[in-house]
Amino acid sequence: MTYCVAMKLQDGLVFVADSRTNAGVDNIATFRKLHLFRIPGERLIAIQSAGNLATSQAVVSLLRQRLDSERDNLHGVPTLYDAARLLGQTLREVLQRDAEDAPQGHGLDLSCSFLLGGQIRGAAPELFNLYPHGNFISATEDTPYFQIGESKYGKPILDRALTFATPLEEALRCALLSYDATIRSNLSVGLPLDLVVYPRDRLAQVSSHRIDEHDPYFQALRKGWGEGLRDLLAALPAAPADYWR
């Protein structure tokens, strides 16, 4: 499994991805699921993936291989909408190729989902959620975040605390707490986490940051949140006695 979240907010974009992949609980490995395509000063495109790792790696590899080719590529497309279309087309191409190479299918689920977001100079930041068929939807002020993969454990904190107006730093904290909930409840999502916080219109060189199990900030955040939740629970009013008559 995998858990990826991305946010399109007033002040910019936030992307966080875990790095655990598993084929059964006895076959766990670490793979990066957050991929950056950058031309400093001109564009930043971040892609996150969930689902079949062979498919998502093939898609990202093809997108990277073709950066210097004549055909449409992520360094050349004029808009992020076109970048999302290119990602969808590349996904369909990989699935089609695999279906032709192994028509019997072996009952494997080769599907995967992607989030794609970023900014190209002269246009606003954008964020898209690509479904396994390669079609996609765009984040809006009403729905400023998308999740792919194991999304349920970490959704309540986002639904409670995140709005389009949430400052980037607080949104990042909210995303990290969403991961904390997910990591506690599901073994198939795990550290390290890769993250990118992108302030709107920055367009300069942007790097991803990796959080591992020794990261002092993430440790302090998890501890403060866990203790705070238990204190808050203890401070809430007791249920009336007629609740258990």
Add this chain to the structure above:
Amino acid sequence: MTYCVAMKLQDGLVFVADSRTNAGVDNIATFRKLHLFRIPGERLIAIQSAGNLATSQAVVSLLRQRLDSERDNLHGVPTLYDAARLLGQTLREVLQRDAEDAPQGHGLDLSCSFLLGGQIRGAAPELFNLYPHGNFISATEDTPYFQIGESKYGKPILDRALTFATPLEEALRCALLSYDATIRSNLSVGLPLDLVVYPRDRLAQVSSHRIDEHDPYFQALRKGWGEGLRDLLAALPAAPADYWR
């Protein structure tokens, strides 16, 4: 969908069930999913169900119809283990009958899951989780709660805050906050909630309590929790600046 949670703690048992059933988002109804079998002073057995409503209603109806019969019944079985076996057998009987009556199946999923807990005089409280095949497991000090149905949204708060030693009243609060998270994030789980808090060795008449949307305590709990979470999030330390270099 449905969400049911049950806890076996040092001080007794807690059962909470929502009451929403749906066959598609355009076909929503309210049905009780928490069923009590009681002989005041002698036994309390609570059964919660998730899954196909026709199957779970048939199982509970048969168990109730047979209370006065010569055959094994929930008012007569000597232990809660036997009660769980009887529930599992009745589930298999209903599934078998439906398979014979409609062998073509129509592709319907008729399966369901149950939680069964309670106490019989002279023995300790027990809690069992019955799988769709009628087999079951028992709650322990290490794993003092079970969930069936739409369990993921509400699991993080239980994993954080609940232990075998948690007092009943705090455990109930924890369960209600688990519902709050689930109801916010998933339309298919909804009010009213039915709950039973059972203090160990009580065995007197025990009633269930119903929480509807106007319940002042549940409203205050949700409000206090939501505001407390947002305050807590805002008070946590900000991420270091090198997180978005």
